[in-house]
Amino acid sequence: MGFIENIFVILLLISVSCFFSMSEIALAAARKIRLRQLADEGNERAAKVLELQAHPGNFFTVVQIGLNAVAIMGGIVGESAFTPHIMALLQGVVPDHWLSKVSFLLSFLLVTSLFILLADLMPKRIAMAMPERVAMRLVGAITLCITVLRPLVWLFNALANGLFRMLRIPTERNDAITEDDIYAVMDAGAEAGVLDKGEQQMMENVFEMQSVPVTSAMTARESLVFFRQNDTEDDIKRKITQDPHNQFLVCDGLLDSIKGYVNSTDVLIRLISGQPLNLKDNSLVRSCPIIPDTLSLSEALDYFRNNRVDFAVVMNEYALVIGVVTFKDLQSAVMGSWVLAEGEEQIVARDASSWLVDGVTPITDVMRAFGIDSFPQSQNYETIAGFIMFMLRKIPRRTDFVVYAGYKFEVVDIDSYKVDQLLVTRVEQPPLS
Template sequence: MIVVVLTIVNGLLAMSELAVVSARPARLRTMADHGNKGAAIAIRLAEDPGKFLSSVQIGITLVGILSGAFSGATLGLRLTGWLQSVGVANNVADVLGVGVVVVLITYTSLILGELVPKQIALRDAEGVAARVAPAMKLLASVGSPIVWLLDVSGKAVLALLGQSGESEETVTEEEVKTIIAEATTAGVIESDEHSMISGVMRLADRSARGLMTPRLDVELIDLSDDLDEIRKTIVTTHRSRLLVQDGDSDSIIGVVAITDLISVFANGQPLEIRKFVQPVPVVMDHADALDVVRAIRNSTVHMALVVDEYGHFEGIVTSGDILEVITGVFQEETGDDPALVRREDGSFLVAGWMPVDEFSDKLGIAIQRDAKFETVAGYVLSIINRLPAEGETFVHGDWKFEVVDLDGRRIDKVLMTRIE
């Protein structure tokens, strides 16, 4: 009975050690905020792992010594005596008596003293840690002199091994993505929710240039055009707001709401666009996406003008552009081509405007985090370092690229085939 009790105590110590070490601090803090005193104690134990581990190791070592002493001095001798009484030779009885007891004690210790307790700790690390923390704190207080000696000795050995620095409790972006993927696989998070969470993380990594609609694709009103041309632009556009340009391509004076102009047409009033122009915030092309979001949120026009360091107009970012990063690209017109299409032969037809981070996620192609391009077209140009000809092919890594369509000097479509 003494050996069984010692084995169970060993199991409790092993379970406590693994639970406190593997418990996630964030969940323990949440439990502590809800009044769980054990969770608060577990946090303090985890913050000083040297003393905590020393306390547990003292207990495990003492239990092991006592268990070995009792099993050898009592069970082994009794079994040896019984074997001798039934006619087994003395030398054989000695070996069998000790050997059988050692095997049985080892088996029991592995099951009750290690494997089962640790499995329990792994299944609910935070709950177990909160329950055992008060007892572990008491154990550390009782053995504090020995714990102090062991802690100092352990730190001295670590210093000799060049490990004297504190461990960094950091969570990387890759770990967060892995946790989200595991939650999706387990059914905790829906696949659409997973896509949106990934989109939020992509948004934080982008710059204004990676969010913007480039200048060539921006519809605007040029005040230098004649009145009929301006009317035609206003009537045919499907945008709710248009930039207003005063002659020069970099002279953007603001933005105008189409609803304001339509009311002018309806009332038969003369068209004076300057009266309806509203100021638009300006951001640098290398500004962080979150800075762009702030600028748009503080503006009534729900867009921002993107300029480079020389003040040249580069494009615009709207609230819709930001939403598309999170939810995916919206279909604006019937027949709009998607960013990426998988064909029957296994190849991929990729739009040149597709953001390179989404491209990397979908095809598993590694892209440097400090890359100087934002789109698939920029990725292709960075590989060949020149403007390709239409129909030109090249091989990079595990993929064969073919530029199937150019729009002027812009790469419009790229066909990608994986090389077996």
């Protein structure tokens, strides 16, 4: 063959190698979620790509056969195409005893460079940039190659599978999506600007609902306002005025002796119409929904939805009331600062390295806010105040503190033995010796 014919053959081999290189990267990098979406919309090519990804053995065998065959043929053709012309150019410049070797080396470098640039780097970068589109464009030709080379594919696959079994190496990848994968996707979306920080936090909260106890979102026992059955109208009016709520528990003296609850709207209607308020009247006092403190946020939300209620009393195993949780509380636990009014934030930054934290802030919110992976034995407490008590092994006093994970957690306000507020300060880690 002449020089022109050799150049044409080399370009043809580069094109074939380019096809196999693009196919290999595109099929490996194509996202199954995106392909499934396209297949569900009726895209037949996406369905074929998914089928190849499910059984990639035949495809990768064809690719390797094609790439190796092209590489060998390219070396043979390239040497015969360029070496004579390079020898002619170097005649008289390079000593005769070195001429053939130098010409062969330069010819080899030229052909190799062409294949690396045009048949490897460029097509693979294109395939990485848009893997689904490239895979769907080439899937027909790939399927044809698999059909034509089926005997060779079967032979090499059988040999490879035998070696894999002998070495006990798995041949199928695990495509199950884990919780860590979803978190990684959300982090990538936040870094790319697709999600803002509030959306990312809300989505993470949704995934944590199954593991976070309902007690982390409730209003604690000591903050509850309730009616006693023997309260007078003046007592009821005073409590509603001082602490306006939609519902009020009705108890027989003690909080743990719950008789039901009243709706503040019903109380208001009776007051306006001049009817007497009798908290022993069954037409006014309704049956109270009660849930155990062992439920998670997700289970509590299911309870609210199934029973069509918007609040519930939380009781422990000793039938003691430990708090009340509302639908708004659960909503706040999921959506975070999106549903909090100004001034309700539980973690408030004072400056770049210190924060004021409410004692009842759930430990999961503290972990997220300060980038702390875990707290020691966190199953023993639910709030940052509980963490302080657990670490100190006593009822905290003002100025007591705990240093953990590069932060100093200092008690700054106590309300009747209750840790009301903490000052969290970033501290310098001691240098490693």
